[in-house]
Amino acid sequence: MKENTNQNLPDIPQYLVKNYEDLIDKIKNYQNYDIANALKMLKDIYDFIDKFNKFVKTFTNCSRGCSVCCNFLVETTYLEAIYIAKKTGSSINPNNKNEKNAIILTSGNIYHPCPFLSKKKDCSIYSYRPFNCRVYHTGSNAILCHEPYKTHAVYGDASKNYGVSFFIDLHSIIEKLNTNLNGNISDLRWFFFTKDFKDYLANLNSKRKQEIDDLGQTAKSSLF
Numbered sequence: 001m002k003e004n005t006n007q008n009l010p011d012i013p014q015y016l017v018k019n020y021e022d023l024i025d026k027i028k029n030y031q032n033y034d035i036a037n038a039l040k041m042l043k044d045i046y047d048f049i050d051k052f053n054k055f056v057k058t059f060t061n062c063s064r065g066c067s068v069c070c071n072f073l074v075e076t077t078y079l080e081a082i083y084i085a086k087k088t089g090s091s092i093n094p095n096n097k098n099e100k101n102a103i104i105l106t107s108g109n110i111y112h113p114c115p116f117l118s119k120k121k122d123c124s125i126y127s128y129r130p131f132n133c134r135v136y137h138t139g140s141n142a143i144l145c146h147e148p149y150k151t152h153a154v155y156g157d158a159s160k161n162y163g164v165s166f167f168i169d170l171h172s173i174i175e176k177l178n179t180n181l182n183g184n185i186s187d188l189r190w191f192f193f194t195k196d197f198k199d200y201l202a203n204l205n206s207k208r209k210q211e212i213d214d215l216g217q218t219a220k221s222s223l224f
């Protein structure tokens with residue numbers, strides 16, 4: 001298997017390759033892609049990523065309580081928003097497909113805390129967090145996460161097509177399930193809209209909006 005071709009990374013262990021093949025077989029055996037099965041498949045994928053992350057921990061510099069990336073854009077599918085809503089009792093914003101705001105939220109990193117980030121800087125929905133939160137790990141000194149304009153090694157960056165085929169394929173499955181439900185993709189903050197975030201958007205001046213747009217164009221992450 002041609003994974004982790006950079007010599008600085010350990011090979012993906014064979015037991016994870018086997019786990020991945022078992023997962024794909026399991027997904028193929030679902031009889032239909034209705035919402036109930038789509039949510040089960042999503043859970044299967046999350047369970048695999050959680051196992052995979054034990055391997056990722058052997059080379060990432062991410063640590064609990066850092067949470068810098070919880071202030072960045074979190075591209076989320078509607079399917080995942082449903083999963084979070086069902087598991088946590090949170091309500092999905094009925095206006096989550098609002099195009100005008102979607103343009104702001106998808107044009108680059110933003111600096112506003114995720115609504116699920118606790119005051120202690122922990123994820124309050126850790127077991128139910130979206131795919132993109134699960135797979136994003138720094139490979140550089142974590143101090144660089146504070147400086148997104150600088151080149152920064154990232155493992156599992158959605159904006160760079162993830163860098164490992166397991167993640168690419170699994171996210172593609174989630175996207176297909178989401179499309180099957182006519183679901184959209186947006187920032188997590190837009191699905192779970194808070195007054196705090198509404199105020200943040202209302203107070204964005206044109207200079208800050210331009211900075212966000214510029215950051216979307218110029219922020220650089222490099223794969224291992």
Ligand code: SF4
Pocket residue numbers: 069070071074114115116117118122123124125126129130133
């Ligand atoms: S869902 Fe959790 S891990 Fe993801 S950005 Fe929000 S607080 Fe961070």
